[in-house]
Amino acid sequence: MSEQLNLWQFMLQQSDKLLDQTIAHIGLTCVSLVIAVAIGLPLGIWIAERKRTAWVVLGIAGILQTIPSIALLGFMIPLLGIGALPAIAALFLYALLPVIRNTYTGITGVDPAVTESAAAMGMSKWQILLNVQLPLAMPVILAGIRTATVINVGVATLAAYIAAGGLGEFIFGGIALNNTNMILAGAIPAALLAILLDFLLSLFQKARLKRMRKVAVILPVLLILFSSFYIIPYAKEKILAGFTPEFMGREDGSLGLKSKYKLNIPTVVISDAVMYKAAFERKLDVISGYSTDGRLKAYDLVTLKDDKTIFPPYYAAPLVRQDVLAKYPQLQPALDLLSGVINDSVMTELNYRVDYEKQLPEKVALDFMLAKGLYKKPQSGSEGGVIRLGSKIFAEQYILINIYKMLIEGNTNLKVVTRTGLGGTKICFDALTNNEIDMYPEYTGTGLLVILKPDKKTLDPIIADRNKVFDFVRKKFSDQYQLSWLKPIGFNNAYALMMRRAQAQSLNIKTISDLKNYLSNENHQH
Amino acid sequence: MIIAQNISKDFNGIQAVKDISFQVKEGQTLVLLGTSGCGKTTTLKILNRLIEPSSGAVRINGEDIFSLKPEMLRRSIGYVSQNSGLFPHYTVAENIAIVPKLLGWDQKKIRQRSEDLLRQLKLSVTEYAGKYPDELSGGEKQRVALARALASDPPVLLMDEPFGALDPITRAAVQKEFLELPELKSKTIVLVTHDVQEAFALGDQICLMDKGGIMQTGTPKELIFGPENEFSRNFFSHQRLQLELSALKFKDIWKELPDAKRGSEASLESAQSLWEGMELLAENNQEMLSVINADTDSVKEITIQTIQSVYLEIKRNR
Numbered sequence: 001m002s003e004q005l006n007l008w009q010f011m012l013q014q015s016d017k018l019l020d021q022t023i024a025h026i027g028l029t030c031v032s033l034v035i036a037v038a039i040g041l042p043l044g045i046w047i048a049e050r051k052r053t054a055w056v057v058l059g060i061a062g063i064l065q066t067i068p069s070i071a072l073l074g075f076m077i078p079l080l081g082i083g084a085l086p087a088i089a090a091l092f093l094y095a096l097l098p099v100i101r102n103t104y105t106g107i108t109g110v111d112p113a114v115t116e117s118a119a120a121m122g123m124s125k126w127q128i129l130l131n132v133q134l135p136l137a138m139p140v141i142l143a144g145i146r147t148a149t150v151i152n153v154g155v156a157t158l159a160a161y162i163a164a165g166g167l168g169e170f171i172f173g174g175i176a177l178n179n180t181n182m183i184l185a186g187a188i189p190a191a192l193l194a195i196l197l198d199f200l201l202s203l204f205q206k207a208r209l210k211r212m213r214k215v216a217v218i219l220p221v222l223l224i225l226f227s228s229f230y231i232i233p234y235a236k237e238k239i240l241a242g243f244t245p246e247f248m249g250r251e252d253g254s255l256g257l258k259s260k261y262k263l264n265i266p267t268v269v270i271s272d273a274v275m276y277k278a279a280f281e282r283k284l285d286v287i288s289g290y291s292t293d294g295r296l297k298a299y300d301l302v303t304l305k306d307d308k309t310i311f312p313p314y315y316a317a318p319l320v321r322q323d324v325l326a327k328y329p330q331l332q333p334a335l336d337l338l339s340g341v342i343n344d345s346v347m348t349e350l351n352y353r354v355d356y357e358k359q360l361p362e363k364v365a366l367d368f369m370l371a372k373g374l375y376k377k378p379q380s381g382s383e384g385g386v387i388r389l390g391s392k393i394f395a396e397q398y399i400l401i402n403i404y405k406m407l408i409e410g411n412t413n414l415k416v417v418t419r420t421g422l423g424g425t426k427i428c429f430d431a432l433t434n435n436e437i438d439m440y441p442e443y444t445g446t447g448l449l450v451i452l453k454p455d456k457k458t459l460d461p462i463i464a465d466r467n468k469v470f471d472f473v474r475k476k477f478s479d480q481y482q483l484s485w486l487k488p489i490g491f492n493n494a495y496a497l498m499m500r501r502a503q504a505q506s507l508n509i510k511t512i513s514d515l516k517n518y519l520s521n522e523n524h525q526h
Numbered sequence: 527m528i529i530a531q532n533i534s535k536d537f538n539g540i541q542a543v544k545d546i547s548f549q550v551k552e553g554q555t556l557v558l559l560g561t562s563g564c565g566k567t568t569t570l571k572i573l574n575r576l577i578e579p580s581s582g583a584v585r586i587n588g589e590d591i592f593s594l595k596p597e598m599l600r601r602s603i604g605y606v607s608q609n610s611g612l613f614p615h616y617t618v619a620e621n622i623a624i625v626p627k628l629l630g631w632d633q634k635k636i637r638q639r640s641e642d643l644l645r646q647l648k649l650s651v652t653e654y655a656g657k658y659p660d661e662l663s664g665g666e667k668q669r670v671a672l673a674r675a676l677a678s679d680p681p682v683l684l685m686d687e688p689f690g691a692l693d694p695i696t697r698a699a700v701q702k703e704f705l706e707l708p709e710l711k712s713k714t715i716v717l718v719t720h721d722v723q724e725a726f727a728l729g730d731q732i733c734l735m736d737k738g739g740i741m742q743t744g745t746p747k748e749l750i751f752g753p754e755n756e757f758s759r760n761f762f763s764h765q766r767l768q769l770e771l772s773a774l775k776f777k778d779i780w781k782e783l784p785d786a787k788r789g790s791e792a793s794l795e796s797a798q799s800l801w802e803g804m805e806l807l808a809e810n811n812q813e814m815l816s817v818i819n820a821d822t823d824s825v826k827e828i829t830i831q832t833i834q835s836v837y838l839e840i841k842r843n844r
Contacts, residue, residue, distance in 0.1 A: 117611025120576055121625050121674075121686075122601035135615050 005062065010181040019168075022189055024165035028084065029152045029197070032091035034223045036099050036148060040142070044103025044279040045129065046162070054104055061097040061243040068299045069155045073162050074274065081409075082242070082278045084271060087164035094155055095148035102144025106137025142205040142219075147200050153194040157186070160245060161271030163278075167193075168244055169269045176246030178426040178450050197439065209464055221426065238522060239515075241268040242284035246424065252463075252495060253288065253450055256310035263516045272394070276301065285499060286515065290314075292344055294351030294395065302504050303496035305511040311495045313466040314443035316396075324438045332486060334411040335439075337374060338403060339487035347396065347491040354395040361395060363403035376410030384413030390428050390437035393419045401439045425450050433481055443493060447473040447485070466492070527552045528573065528714060530681065532613040533582030534569045535568055542568045543579070544738040550731070552587075552681075555715040557729030565738040566718045570684055573716060574603045586682055596818040601628055601799065604675030604713075608687040610619045610667040612659040618644070618670050625678045634675075644674040646707060669703070676709055683710070689724065701727060722762060726750075726772045734758055746773040770791040771801035771837065776828070783817070783826035792818035792825050800833050 047054035067075075068156035072093065076086030110133050113278055118128045133142075170186025173179070185388030192332055204219060245254035257263040265286065270278065278284045289296060291303055318335050325332055342350075350368060353359045369375035387408055391397035398420060407417040419437050422428045425446055431437045448454070448469055462468035474485040497512055509515050528550040537545040543565040551554040558566035573576040573584060575596045584591045591599050610623050622640040631639075641651045647669040659667060668688060675683060688704075689697045701724065704710060707738050719725055725732050726746045734741045734749060735758075738802070742749060742758045750766070750773045753759040762769050777796040786792075792801055796819035807815055808829055 113607055113609040113611045113616075114613060116576065117605065117607055118608070118613070118624075120574055120603075120605035120611075122597045122599070122628055123624075125595050127628075132613060225636075259677055289576075 002163060007184050008380070011185050014170075014185060017425070018185060018189065021165060021167045021186070024159075024195070025153070025167045025190065025193060026155055028087055028156045028159055028166055029149065029193075031151060032088045032152055033095055033145070034154075034274065035088070035092045036095035037145060037220070037223070038098050040099030044100045044141075045107060045133075047100070047106050048107035058097075058101055058104065059181070061100050063153040063506060064093045065097045069158050070161065070273075071272075076453040077162065077218050077274050079105060079247055081281070081283050082163040082274065083268070084159075084164045084281075086162055087159035087166075091152050091155055091159070095152050098144040098147040098151070098441050099141075100144075102140050102147070103137065106140030106144075106163065107133050108138045109140065137398065139205050142201060145219075146201045146205070149197045149201060151460045153190060153197065154283055154308050159189055160269050162274055163242055163268035163270040163271070163284075165368050169248070171245075172271075172416050172424075173245035173249045174270075175250045175426050176244070176424040176450075178429065182249060239265060239285045239460040239519060240283075240477050240480045241267045241286040242275050242278060243264045243267055243286075243288040244272045244275065245269055247288040247495065250449060251459075252311050252445065255341055257497075257512070260308050261512050261516050263512065263519070264517055273316060279498065279500060282500070285503060287498050289498040290396075290493050291496045291498055292347040292351060292396065293489055294353065294355035296498065297348060297352045298356035299496040302501045302508065303398035306494075306496065307513050309464045310446040313449060313469055313492050314398065314445035315466060315470060315490075315492050316443050317470075318439050318486045319442040319477070320439040320484050320486060321432065321434065322478070322484050323433070324387070325484055326385070327417050328412070329412060330384075330412040331387065331414065334407050335404065335486050337411065338489050341372060341374075342490045342492045344491045347457065347493065349397050350399050354399060361398035362402050365399050365406065365463060369406050370401075373467075374410075375406060378406075378409035379411075379413050384415070384416045388437045389416055389418045390422050390431055391418070392424060392428055392440070393421045397441055397461070400489070404439075404441075421497055432483065441489070442485075444469050444473055444485070444488070447477065452476050454479075527585075528556075528584045528716065529583075529586055530569075531571070531583045533569070533572055533579045533584065535565075535572065535577060536580045541738050543572070545739075546582075546733075546735075548731075548733055548740065548743060550714055550716060551670065552714050553712050554730040555717060555728055557717045557725040557732045558716065558735060559720070559725040559729075560735035561720055564735040566720075566733075566735050567686055569735070570686055570716055570718045573684055574605060576599070586812050601625055601678065602680050602682070604678075604680045604683040606668070606671050606675045606683070606685045606688045608690040608832070610659070610671040610691075611669060612671055612674070614659050616658075617655065618657050618659075618662070621659070621670060622674045622677050623713070624674065628648060629678055631678075641672070643676060646709065647673055647703065649673075656809075658759055662690050663696075664701050666768040668692065668700055672707075674826075679709075681714060681715045683715045685715065687720070688720055689721075692721070704728075722765065722769060723772065726769055733751050734761060735806050749773075770806065770841075771833075772799045774800045774840070776800065776803065776826070777819060777821075779840075780819060780824075781838045781839070783828060783832060786816045786825040786827040790825065790827070792814045794818070795820065800837065804830065807818060811835060 026462065043057060047057050055193065069090070072081035072090045076090050080089055101442065114136070115128055115132060118132045123131065146375070156166050156172055157168035159166045160172055166310045167186040167190045170182050171190070174182030174184070174186060211480065225321065243254055247516050254267065270284070275284065275287045276289065276295035276299050279301060289301065289303070296303070320335070350364055352363050353364045366375065389401045389404060391401045401418055401420065405418060408414050419431070422431055422440070428440050429451055430443070432440060444466070462472055477483045477485060497515070499509065504510070507518055509518055530764070531547050533543060533546050534541065550555065558569055560566045562660040568577055573580045573586070573591070575591060586603070613624070616624070619640050622643060623636045626636045637740055644651050644654060649666065649669060659670070662670065672688070689701055692700060705728070717728060722767060729746060731743060732746060732749055733743045736757055742754045749758060750762055750769050751818060765769070775797055776794065780796060793815050794806065796817055801818070803815065814827055816825050818825050
């Protein structure tokens, strides 16, 4: 009950954002749909008379459909940058197949006796198309448009990853921040939107065959009307920031930048997967990166000094279930072998090799183990038991669990299975507490701010001190969740604001306060 | 008047129609008869250019059909196909109005004409005008399809197995209605069928086709009594008696029939066939019936016996 109330309160409190996101979502869906119909419908009609071309066109559209949506968005970045344009382009490609295929199926499915009699009565090709084929194929075509709409409402959530807005901002922010209300505030409207649009289109589809002639007119008008809600939010800014959904909702993120630094910067929401590249390509100027990220080096970015310390320390350490540690006493010594071994620059280097040089995390991990003399051949056999390692989806975590796998298998009789790619903090943490994995590498700051979420009074005295933070999370996790933080690995992968080195130097920005001053001076001048 | 000269049609090297020529006089019905795959439907569709022939010439009422735009040509030719081809999203009235609309008739004229046709085809206007094809029975659909083909009163009508999809009982009923329809009497009609009895009942002339060519052309009587080749002979062999009796009209044997008693009421016309006479006699369980010849205004008498003896006489003489 209280959960519902909280969700309602959250939605009310965030109603401005929610409205913006919903409008952006409808806009993205409808604009892409209009384009897909405008191109798919004529194409479907055209191939209906050309069986061989049809095979090729449907094949290509089918292949486009199989590209994972996030990958398709990724392909769009180098071509179209970030923002609404690549998102619409990707959504358009997804909507294309159902529109083309259903148009094709609908038109070729019209009883040949009917089209023949139409021709025999002296109707021209166009008259047959408009008066006979299209109206009779319309229910099937509409079914295709409905499919495309539902697909697009779903895929449009991913637009949040490339700064195109939409309800995905809440959904992915919520997943990253372990905030159920935020997830639901995005997911519920998205689901309702899919149901609503599908329902509206179903009304058209159920209209008697006879009225199909009118549908052919009303539908495009409505779609274009919906699309016009959406004015592409692209004002050209002097300095544009791109923050991850997670960063947007964090006290040690965008919220803290506003409250502590009074930093007021035009911001778009974007996935960390494309953020660095977008900064490098001057699509963004300030991004919320991680200080050990390999792309920092690859794209020649610099971190701005956090002169008012809003970013707490993020020391990585293995987070392990206590029942597992008790059951396999040989586990902890093996894991502790890594303690203090990797510092910031080593971690950045390892990340660089994976992120930029595209080496496999397994290979990077093995090379590192060999170089440090930590590698031992796996002790064969799984009679000792199985340890399930989890990881979030980014290079650093992949490298770390590969290192841990080698350490465990080389130094104990335990066998390791890995569960990589557990979306964000919430997914990893839930998997751990629900006994689906036994351990994963976590960061002290994340444990503190995302999972424990202490009030400001508790937070203030400890936040700047790495040891105090570590002791706090270790104690709380043990008490509340029966989870142990083992000794930190050594590096601090804290949040940081980053800029291109050249731009930072030319504007003489070294700290976040410098950035703030630069922005308020700019605003003054206008 | 339709004149087809030396028309041929190749489909990817296979000759579907081989060098066919025929004529249909104004107001007459030509039946293209043959088994499936004999090229009869292809021949029919060449006449309104649904299929373009590989070679040959066709003139309809003196005009070369290939000099016209296909759409224009087709608007002046009625067309009825086996599966009615009615537009499922149009009402009966809208279906009938299609060609008049294409021709730019005004609303009032279109309505009058479709109501008139529905009445002629014994379909109540109030009940049927607003119905959709899927609410009609097979026989009703074919009647509406005929009304649609006749809507703009075209001089020429092409029919592709118009009764092919109907059950035997409906088929007989609809066929009878077609025969009695005054509008059809003045039309030049080409009709395709594989049903021999239908061909005999409806055709003034029959083109018997096989493997893309014409085997024999002639009246029903010529075909049944004077086969020119083995194919023609065999084609009719298994229902010969009925066909022969269908091909013979009372007026053909008028001389052989005894005069009727004065004042007896005629229930048959001399243009009807001996078969029809036998059927009526059997149906009414009567010894005797009277036949009237409207041209000479004479009435004659028939019994099963007279029909039988005249028929045997004719067979013997041939």
